[in-house]
Amino acid sequence: MRTRLTIAAVLAALMLAVAPGVANGAQATTSTAMPSATATRSISSTAPYALDFTLPTESKAGCMVCHGDENLTRLKAGKTVTFYIDGDAYAKSIHATTLCVGCHLDFAYTAPHDGTTQWQTTAKLSCKNCHDKQFLAFGQGVHRRAVDATGAAAIEEAKKPLCGDCHGSHDIMQITDSPAGKAALHKKGYEICGRCHQEYWDSYDDYYHGAAYKMGAEDAPACWDCHGYHDILASSEPASLVNATHLVETCGSGDCHDQHGTATDKFIQDAAQMIHGKRAVREANPLVVFFSRIFDGIGSLFGG
Ligand code: HEC
Ligand code: HEC
Ligand code: HEC
Ligand code: HEC
Ligand code: HEC
Ligand code: HEC
Known part of the structure; x- marks a missing residue:
């Protein structure tokens, strides 16, 4: 059986790699690779399917007559x-x-590909027609788009993710009650959140959470384990999962409570400042001393 990569294992590896200069931290590598829906292939032939067709049928088989052909490429x-x-x-x-x-x-047989539709937006938002519960939640969070935005405001609104921006398209897996589906998402924190929130991706680097997460620890929290996902709210909103009034509850959810076994409100609130604020807090806060002691302790186990 494969050994699970855990926070503890990552911390141990980190200690070996950077001890004794732990305080300067190991810069975790961030992946900038994005899975591209339209992967470019090296097939150079152009299949002869014309676009001025009337689709034979809107069934899947009808679409796959052309799209099932590996040589369907265009320059x-x-x-x-x-x-x-x-x-x-x-x-x-x-x-x-x-x-x-x-x-x-917009590609039903009554409307052959005419190249004028915003087909990506349609596809990435079509999800709402079958997943109304998620759409409802989405409409209550920061990523909902203002419908009446025009001009510069509309451009800003368009930067917010639609369902398909986080979930992808043709390889969406079961998530509910599916450890495999959840694990697959867990690995994609950069694509799902980080690519649009680079600053917070970068600052998510405290050893116990972010650094371990970026090095692949399966039990380290992904962005949505703290922030939620469809109905994310800014931390200043009282209903936000990371609002000061909810931190004890949020940090204690799942299996995490044990890890914060000594959790008191004060401990949690202080520790929460470290999640995105390690650099800023480092000098001023006595917690740093606390964390350093833990790291020195772990380090000494490995002769650091
Ligand atoms: C669950 C929704 C969903 C279903 C079902 C679906 N698609 Fe897509 N499809 C998408 C999304 C979303 C995109 C990508 C839009 C983007 O990000 O540019 C896409 C992109 C595409 C593209 C552009 C090339 C590519 O791979 O990105 C083609 C062609 C396509 N789909 C064909 C099909 C065909 C044929 C079927 C049925 C066998 C199908 N789709 C079923 C959601 C879907
Ligand atoms: C007669 C062949 C044919 C059939 C049938 C067909 N397509 Fe296409 N499709 C194409 C070609 C060719 C392209 C590439 C268009 C281009 O040059 O941009 C394409 C492109 C697409 C795209 C990407 C659009 C874009 O502008 O990049 C999507 C999405 C798509 N098809 C979905 C479908 C769906 C859904 C069906 C079934 C309802 C379907 N297609 C049936 C030939 C076909
Ligand atoms: C900002 C990224 C993001 C956007 C946008 C997003 N989702 Fe999700 N979605 C997630 C994540 C992350 C999970 C799973 C979290 C977990 O359970 O580990 C998820 C879970 C789900 C699930 C599984 C059931 C559930 O509710 O947990 C469905 C279905 C789903 N999303 C559909 C949608 C639909 C429909 C939309 C658009 C209205 C959407 N998502 C928009 C990130 C997103
Ligand atoms: C025509 C209806 C339809 C559309 C459109 C559709 N889905 Fe689904 N989706 C389903 C069905 C049916 C299931 C399987 C039963 C279920 O779990 O609800 C499913 C399951 C899912 C799941 C797994 C649910 C879970 O609880 O684990 C996710 C995630 C998901 N869809 C996301 C999307 C996204 C994202 C889009 C748009 C890009 C989309 N769906 C578009 C019908 C649809
Ligand atoms: C496609 C880009 C995109 C993706 C993907 C995305 N966001 Fe956002 N997000 C935005 C935009 C745009 C805003 C609104 C502008 C802003 O406040 O930064 C926003 C706003 C937010 C806010 C409120 C910020 C504030 O200061 O009020 C939070 C928190 C947030 N997103 C977290 C997340 C998380 C967590 C994920 C992943 C589950 C995620 N986002 C995925 C683009 C994205
Ligand atoms: C362990 C919990 C936790 C994780 C994981 C986490 N955050 Fe945060 N995040 C917080 C807390 C607490 C705040 C509020 C305090 C602060 O700004 O440092 C916050 C603040 C933010 C903000 C500023 C807007 C706001 O709501 O105040 C953004 C944007 C954000 N996080 C994005 C992300 C992204 C992207 C990821 C994943 C790379 C992530 N967070 C992972 C706990 C977390």
Whole structure:
């Protein structure tokens, strides 16, 4: 059996790597690689499917007549872009039995590809039609878009994620009651949150949470383990999971309570400042002394 990578293991490795100069910290590497929905392939042939067609049917098989062909590529701005959909991979996703036009609403047979629709936005938001509970929650959080925004405001609104920006498209997995599905998401904190919140991704680097998380610790919290996901609110909002009044509850949820076994309100509130604020707090706060002692302790176990 594979050994689980845990915070403890990462801390131990960190100690070995950086001891004795722990206070300066190991800079965790951040992944900038983004899974691209439109992966570019090296197939250079252009399949002959014309676009001025009337789709034979809106069934999945109808779409796959063309999209099931590995050679369905087009040259776009000098790059070969593939429009091939891997039917086997799709069949393993949670949407195996969902129609293509369930998400690609604008590609139903009555509307052949005309290149004028905002098809990405349509697909990435189509989810709301079948997942109304999540859509409702989403509408209550910071990422909901103002519908009447125009001009510069609209451009700002468009920077907020739609369902598909976090979940992807053709390989969405079961999440509820699925440790595998949750674990797959857990690894993608950069893509799901960090790429848009670079500053907070970078500052999420305290040893016990962020540094361990970025080094792959499976039991270290992902952004949404503290902030929530569909109905995220700014910490200044009383209902936010990371509002000062909810910290004890949030930090004590799941299995985490044991890790904070000595948790008192004061301890939690002080510790919470370290999550994104290690650098700022380091000099001023006596906690640093506390943490340093823990690290020195762990370090000495390994001869550091
Ligand atoms: C007759 C062949 C054919 C059929 C049938 C077909 N497509 Fe396409 N599709 C294409 C081609 C060719 C492209 C590449 C268009 C381009 O050059 O941008 C494409 C592109 C797309 C795109 C990307 C659009 C873009 O502008 O980049 C989506 C999404 C899509 N198809 C969905 C579907 C769905 C859903 C169905 C079934 C309802 C379907 N297609 C049926 C040939 C087909
Ligand atoms: C769960 C919703 C969903 C379903 C079901 C779905 N798609 Fe998509 N599809 C998306 C999203 C979201 C995108 C990517 C939009 C973006 O990020 O640019 C996409 C992108 C595409 C593209 C552009 C190339 C690519 O891979 O990104 C094609 C072609 C396409 N889909 C065809 C299909 C076909 C054919 C089916 C059915 C076999 C299908 N889709 C089913 C959501 C879906
Ligand atoms: C900012 C990123 C983000 C956006 C935007 C987002 N989700 Fe999620 N979603 C997540 C995360 C993270 C989880 C799972 C967390 C966990 O359980 O570990 C999740 C879980 C889910 C689940 C599983 C059931 C549940 O509620 O836990 C569904 C279904 C879902 N999302 C649908 C949607 C739909 C529909 C939208 C758009 C209205 C959406 N998501 C927008 C991040 C996002
Ligand atoms: C035409 C209906 C339909 C559309 C559109 C659709 N889904 Fe689903 N989705 C389903 C069904 C059916 C299931 C499986 C049953 C369930 O868990 O609700 C499912 C399951 C899921 C799950 C796993 C749920 C869980 O609790 O683990 C996620 C996550 C998810 N969908 C996300 C999305 C996202 C993101 C989109 C848009 C890009 C989307 N869905 C579009 C019908 C749809
Ligand atoms: C596609 C980009 C994008 C993604 C992905 C994204 N966000 Fe955001 N987020 C934004 C934008 C844009 C805003 C509104 C502007 C702002 O306040 O920064 C925002 C606002 C927020 C706020 C409120 C900030 C404040 O100061 O009021 C929080 C907290 C937040 N996001 C957390 C998250 C978390 C956690 C995730 C992952 C689960 C996530 N975001 C994913 C773009 C994104
Ligand atoms: C262990 C819990 C925890 C984790 C994990 C976490 N945060 Fe935070 N986050 C907080 C707390 C507490 C605050 C408020 C205090 C502060 O700003 O330092 C906060 C503040 C923020 C803010 C400022 C807006 C606000 O609500 O005050 C953003 C944006 C943010 N976090 C994004 C992220 C992102 C992105 C990740 C993942 C890389 C992440 N957080 C991981 C606890 C967490």
